[in-house]
Structure formats: C-alpha cells, structure tokens
Amino acid sequence: MNGEAAAPMVGAPMVEAKALVKRFGDVEAVRGIDVQVRTGEAFGFLGPNGAGKSSTMRMIASTSPRSDGDLRVLGMDPDVDGPRIRARLGSVPQQDTLDTELTLRQNLQIYGRYFGMSRADVRRKATELMEFAQLSERADGLVDALSGGMKRRLTIARSLVNDPDLLLLDEPTTGLDPQARHMLWDRLFRLKAGGVTLIITSHYMDEVEQLCDRLVVMDDGRIVAEGSPSELIARYSTREVLELRFAPGEQGGIAARVAEFGERVEELPDRVLVYTGDGERALEQVHGRDVRPVSSLVRRSTLEDVFLRLTGRTLVD
Amino acid sequence: MANGGTASGGATGSGTTGTTGTTGTTGTTGTTGTTGATGATARVEIGSRSAGRVVGSWRAAWLRVEAHWTWYRRYWRSSLYSSGLQPVLFLAAMGLGFGSQVEAGPATGGLAYVHYVAPALLVAGAVQNAIGESSYPVLSGFKWQQDYYAVTATPVTAGQLLGGQIIWIVLRVGIACVVYTLVALLFGAWLNAGALLVVPIGVFAAVACGVPIMAVAATTYNEGERFAAIFRFLVMPMILFSGTFFPIEQIPAAVRWLAWISPVWHGTELARGVTLGGLGGWPALGHLAFLGVLAGFSAALARRYFYRRLVV
Ligand SMILES: Nc1ncnc2c1ncn2[C@@H]1O[C@H](COP(=O)(O)OP(=O)(O)OP(=O)(O)O)[C@@H](O)[C@H]1O
Ligand SMILES: [Mg+2]
Numbered sequence: 001m002n003g004e005a006a007a008p009m010v011g012a013p014m015v016e017a018k019a020l021v022k023r024f025g026d027v028e029a030v031r032g033i034d035v036q037v038r039t040g041e042a043f044g045f046l047g048p049n050g051a052g053k054s055s056t057m058r059m060i061a062s063t064s065p066r067s068d069g070d071l072r073v074l075g076m077d078p079d080v081d082g083p084r085i086r087a088r089l090g091s092v093p094q095q096d097t098l099d100t101e102l103t104l105r106q107n108l109q110i111y112g113r114y115f116g117m118s119r120a121d122v123r124r125k126a127t128e129l130m131e132f133a134q135l136s137e138r139a140d141g142l143v144d145a146l147s148g149g150m151k152r153r154l155t156i157a158r159s160l161v162n163d164p165d166l167l168l169l170d171e172p173t174t175g176l177d178p179q180a181r182h183m184l185w186d187r188l189f190r191l192k193a194g195g196v197t198l199i200i201t202s203h204y205m206d207e208v209e210q211l212c213d214r215l216v217v218m219d220d221g222r223i224v225a226e227g228s229p230s231e232l233i234a235r236y237s238t239r240e241v242l243e244l245r246f247a248p249g250e251q252g253g254i255a256a257r258v259a260e261f262g263e264r265v266e267e268l269p270d271r272v273l274v275y276t277g278d279g280e281r282a283l284e285q286v287h288g289r290d291v292r293p294v295s296s297l298v299r300r301s302t303l304e305d306v307f308l309r310l311t312g313r314t315l316v317d
Numbered sequence: 318m319a320n321g322g323t324a325s326g327g328a329t330g331s332g333t334t335g336t337t338g339t340t341g342t343t344g345t346t347g348t349t350g351t352t353g354a355t356g357a358t359a360r361v362e363i364g365s366r367s368a369g370r371v372v373g374s375w376r377a378a379w380l381r382v383e384a385h386w387t388w389y390r391r392y393w394r395s396s397l398y399s400s401g402l403q404p405v406l407f408l409a410a411m412g413l414g415f416g417s418q419v420e421a422g423p424a425t426g427g428l429a430y431v432h433y434v435a436p437a438l439l440v441a442g443a444v445q446n447a448i449g450e451s452s453y454p455v456l457s458g459f460k461w462q463q464d465y466y467a468v469t470a471t472p473v474t475a476g477q478l479l480g481g482q483i484i485w486i487v488l489r490v491g492i493a494c495v496v497y498t499l500v501a502l503l504f505g506a507w508l509n510a511g512a513l514l515v516v517p518i519g520v521f522a523a524v525a526c527g528v529p530i531m532a533v534a535a536t537t538y539n540e541g542e543r544f545a546a547i548f549r550f551l552v553m554p555m556i557l558f559s560g561t562f563f564p565i566e567q568i569p570a571a572v573r574w575l576a577w578i579s580p581v582w583h584g585t586e587l588a589r590g591v592t593l594g595g596l597g598g599w600p601a602l603g604h605l606a607f608l609g610v611l612a613g614f615s616a617a618l619a620r621r622y623f624y625r626r627l628v629v
Contacts, residue, residue, distance in 0.1 A: 024629070063470050064629055083472040087369035097467035101388060110384045114377070114471035115369035162369030195366065
C-alpha cells in the first residue's frame with residue numbers, strides 16, 4: 001500500500017449485475033437482469049408476487065449463488081468473496097429469522113459477534129439498536145412474546161449491527177402499523193444521509209416512491225422499466241388519473257364511451273381509470289356524456305399506474 | 318499492489334482492520350493479492366465504514382458455541398432429565414438393583430454387574446444425548462426457527478455453522494459424561510483410573526452417532542415420522558443389542574453382525590477395555606478406526622447437505 005488516504009469512491013457501483021439469472025430446477029425466477037446500484041443511493045425493486053425480487057436480493061446478499069450472468073457486490077464477486085461481502089452488508093430477509101427462545105438483547109449481541117465484533121461493542125450496539133427500534137422496554141424479554149411488527153423491527157435493527165455499507169431490505173414494512181412504517185422510513189432516510197446504500201423491495205408503491213431515488217419494475221423475472229419514480233410516472237403515465245366507480249353491473253361498455261376523454265383508459269374489475277393531464281376537465285366531459293358513476297376521484301399518477309400500464313395488472317389488490 | 322493490474326480500490330477502506338484465522342482473507346485495508354481474486358477478475362473493493370469483518374473458521378465455529386451456550390444457560394433444566402438424570406437412574410436400577418441378582422461370571426469377566434454395565438451405560442447415554450441434540454434441534458434451525466439462515470447471512474459459512482454444532486455437542490455430551498462419571502464414582506462403579514478415559518470415548522462414540530443424524534436432519538423437509546422411526550427402530554435396538562447389558566456373544570450368530578456395525582458396540586468395547594481391561598491393541602485400534610471413519614464420513618456428508626440446504 002502506498003499509504004495515501006483515498007477519498008470514498010462516490011458513484012462507483014455498489015452492485016452491478018449483468019444478465020443475472022437464478023434458476024430453481026425448472027423454474028427461472030430471475031431471467032437475465034441488468035442492474036446497477038450506485039454508492040449512496042436508495043434503490044428499489046417493485047413487482048408483484050413471484051416477480052423474482054427476493055431471489056435477486058438473496059443473490060446480492062451473497063447467500064444464494066447465481067445460476068448465470070455476472071454479479072459484483074461492493075466490487076467483489078459473491079462466489080469468491082461471499083464472507084467478505086456479507087461482513088459489510090445488512091440484510092433484512094423477507095421472513096424474520098430470529099431466535100425466538102432468546103431475548104431481544106441476546107439476539108442482537110449474538111448476531112453482532114458473527115461479524116467479528118467484540119463483546120463490549122455488541123453490548124453497546126444492542127442497547128443502541130433497541131432504542132432505535134423502540135424496543136428498549138422489551139430488551140430482556142423473549143422474542144417469542146413480541147408481536148409480528150415488533151419482530152420485524154427487531155430484524156431490521158439486527159441488520160444494522162455491523163454498521164453496514166449496503167443495507168438490503170426485503171419487504172421491510174410488511175406487518176408494520178402506519179406509525180412504525182413512517183418511523184422506519186425516517187430511520188432509513190437518516191441512514192442514507194449517513195452514506196449507507198439502500199436496496200428495498202416492496203409491494204407498496206408509496207413506500208418506493210418515498211424512499212427510492214431509482215427503481216426497477218420487475219415482472220416475471222424480468223425488468224420491465226427503470227428510472228426514478230417521477231421519470232417513470234412521466235414516461236408511462238399521465239399527470240392525473242380520473243377514477244370512476246359504478247354500481248355493480250353498470251360498468252359494462254363505459255370504458256369505450258369515455259375513451260376519448262383521456263390519453264388512455266384502463267378497466268379494472270371495480271373501476272374505470274381515465275389517464276389524462278386534467279382530471280377535473282375529463283370528469284366534466286364524462287358527466288356531459290351522461291355517464292353517471294356512483295363515485296369519482298381525481299388523483300395524481302403513482303407507480304401503481306406505471307405498473308398497470310407495463311404489466312396490465314395491478315400490484316396490490 | 319501485489320496483484321498485477323488490479324486497481325487499489327481497497328485503499329479506501331478505513332474502518333475495517335485485518336482479519337485473522339484460516340479463511341485466508343485479508344482485511345479491507347490489506348492488499349487484495351493473495352485471496353480468491355485472480356488477475357482475470359480485477360477486484361476493486363469499495364471503501365468501507367462497516368464494523369463487520371470476516372472471522373477465522375475456528376473462531377466462527379466457536380461463536381456458534383457461544384450462541385448455544387447462551388441458549389443453554391437459560392434452558393439447561395429442561396434437558397436435565399434426558400441427558401443427566403436418565404443414565405444415572407439406569408445405573409442405579411440396572412447396575413445396583415438388577416445387578417445385585419446377577420452373579421459374577423465369565424460373561425461379566427468375573428466382575429460385579431455394576432462394574433460391567435457402568436462404562437457401557439455412559440456410552441449409551443452419551444449416544445442418545447448426541448442423537449437427540451442432532452435431530453429436532455438441527456431441523457429447527459432449518460425449518461422452524463430458521464436461525465441457520467440468519468447465521469449464513471453473516472460472514473459465518475454453512476460449514477462453520479456445522480462445525481460449531483459438532484463442537485457444541487462434544488461439550489454438552491462431555492459435561493453430561495463427567496457428571497455421570499462422578500455419580501458413578503459415588504456408586505462405587507469404577508474399578509480404576511481408567512474411568513477417566515471413558516469420558517472421551519463416550520464423547521467420541523456420541524459424535525460418531527450424532528453427526529449422521531445431523532446429515533439426516535439437513536435433508537429432512539417434512540419431519541413426519543422420520544426421527545420417531547429412527548429413535549424406535551434404530552437407536553433403541555442399537556442400545557439394547559450392542560453389548561450394553563449383555564455380551565453380544567449371546568446374540569444368535571446369524572444376526573450378530575448387526576452388533577458389529579453398531580457404533581454403540583464399538584464405543585462400549587472401548588469403554589470396557591479401558592476400565593475392565595482385556596482389550597487388545599489391535600481390536601482397540603479397529604474400534605477407534607470404525608468410529609473415526611463413521612464420524613469423518615458423515616461429517617463430510619453433513620457438510621454437503623448443510624450447504625445444499627442453506628446456500629440455495
Ligand atoms: N428456494 C426456492 N425453491 C424453488 N423455487 C423458488 C425458491 N425461491 C423462490 N422460488 C420461485 O422463484 C420465483 C420468484 O420468487 P421470489 O421469492 O423471488 O419472488 P418475489 O418477487 O420475492 O415474490 P413476493 O413478492 O411474493 O415475495 C417464484 O416462482 C418462486 O416460487
Ligand atoms: Mg419476496
């Protein structure tokens with residue numbers, strides 16, 4: 001080493017996947033995706049059940065070997081340097097894998113030790129993280145006695161024990177109440193401000209919109225779109241959406257009748273969506289055509305609309 | 318940089334110090350020269366602020382032992398009966414009670430029955446203890462608690478996890494064997510200081526029997542009746558017909574080979590050999606080799622199955 005103090009490599013890819021494939025027997029869960037996650041950014045994987053989000057996350061977490069293609073995490077190859085990569089990752093798997101027969105504190109301390117941390121360090125860190133997860137009063141109780149959301153919070157706290165450079169969160173907010181969700185978002189923002197790179201999967205488009213600088217939409221093992229939330233909305237949707245709901249059985253034929261009032265119309269089982277730059281105006285025109293919905297709503301486009309456009313399906317039913 | 322043409326991206330590391338141990342990794346601040354990165358795949362490791370580092374293999378296994386110990390400190394009472402009390406009760410009932418009705422004869426080497434049965438009961442107890450610890454508790458790590466998946470998401474590998482599990486069983490069975498030996502001493506069951514060697518022999522036999530069960534656990538997805546069947550149709554007969562209570566010469570010759578392939582018999586022969594004498598050097602070596610091969614072979618198998626289950 002020449003001893004020069006090097007600056008952190010801002011913008012160097014934390015994760016770089018090329019034609020990445022994951023197969024389970026005959027099932028191809030990930031079918032050749034290209035992804036680049038830059039240092040310091042918050043990156044999202046959005047997609048429906050079975051899209052291959054978790055399979056991708058596990059490959060990045062270096063717990064699941066790739067079947068094909070190329071992958072670099074923190075500049076290293078998981079097949080060669082798995083332990084070295086994992087030493088610097090935080091990972092929140094989709095399923096909590098806590099030791100329910102131990103206390104919260106013991107869970108955090110034992111986990112921290114696997115990262116080569118000293119007893120004193122893990123003790124201090126455990127206390128700090130239980131504070132972070134607002135579980136301090138339960139610190140010395142058994143994990144078994146926690147509610148589902150509390151377990152989730154503990155799993156998230158556990159992932160931070162080694163001060164990770166890259167934090168992988170697979171549906172972190174599943175099972176959290178709205179308050180805990182917002183608390184977590186706040187914490188994630190702060191981690192990001194502290195230089196931690198985040199990769200998040202979610203079914204919740206609001207979550208991804210809030211948290212992620214950039215995201216990919218996955219469907220059936222492939223990436224169907226990539227960009228920032230606002231870019232994707234601008235590219236694949238209109239500024240506003242008019243939602244029309246009808247009494248049961250009265251929706252038939254409506255889509256065709258209102259089609260001319262928007263750039264695009266989608267018919268869902270329970271409503272008709274009119275994509276337009278000006279929702280109020282479209283609504284007036286709809287009324288002018290003597291179409292009488294039982295209720296109507298004008299809202300901004302979201303990633304949900306992007307997803308619908310790209311896959312023809314809704315993300316959350 | 319040692320590694321021709323590799324950019325010195327590792328230089329940006331600050332928080333991580335060098336690692337020790339047998340995995341052959343260097344710290345983030347070290348050069349990338351000696352590890353898996355070949356000249357073909359230039360590794361440009363990105364700078365780190367993480368406190369995490371890779372620990373050596375033995376250390377990693379030992380950290381698993383620490384975790385087991387944390388659990389054990391809380392729950393040791395629940396296993397007190399099966400691992401501690403049961404062999405002692407057997408010794409009291411069979412050695413002292415039943416044994417008082419048994420005349421010393423050629424079958425017992427001319428010794429009181431309690432002396433004959435005490436070393437064998439230690440081996441039998443150790444084996445049962447190890448098999449118990451290698452079955453449901455290991456399956457739980459994969460299936461119910463799934464904490465094995467949490468461990469292998471850290472720098473600790475599946476092989477180190479298995480190593481820790483085996484070391485833990487050695488310690489746990491070892492403690493139980495020592496306790497048994499002391500109680501048996503109060504019963505006057507030992508003839509000489511050879512009893513001291515019975516403990517490592519019991520542990521050795523226990524590992525040789527436990528590790529294959531770990532391999533079975535790693536390939537068990539639906540617990541069903543598998544372990545129950547193993548306990549009933551493999552472990553119990555093995556304990557009963559491996560010379561624990563009577564010499565295997567009493568078993569009809571046609572099925573006696575079943576005792577010869579039983580690890581419990583090999584352990585029992587060794588345990589009797591060191592306390593009661595009468596075991597030649599070559600047979601002793603043969604028994605040790607049998608147990609060693611069984612332990613080694615099943616450890617390799619278990620390792621493969623652990624990886625297959627945890628790294629998917
Ligand atoms: N261990 C496994 N063995 C076999 N098939 C698997 C395994 N893990 C995932 N799959 C399959 O791979 C596909 C993608 O699954 P994956 O868990 O990656 O999806 P996901 O996008 O995370 O879905 P969800 O939103 O439901 O979590 C599915 O068809 C799933 O059945
Ligand atoms: Mg998933």
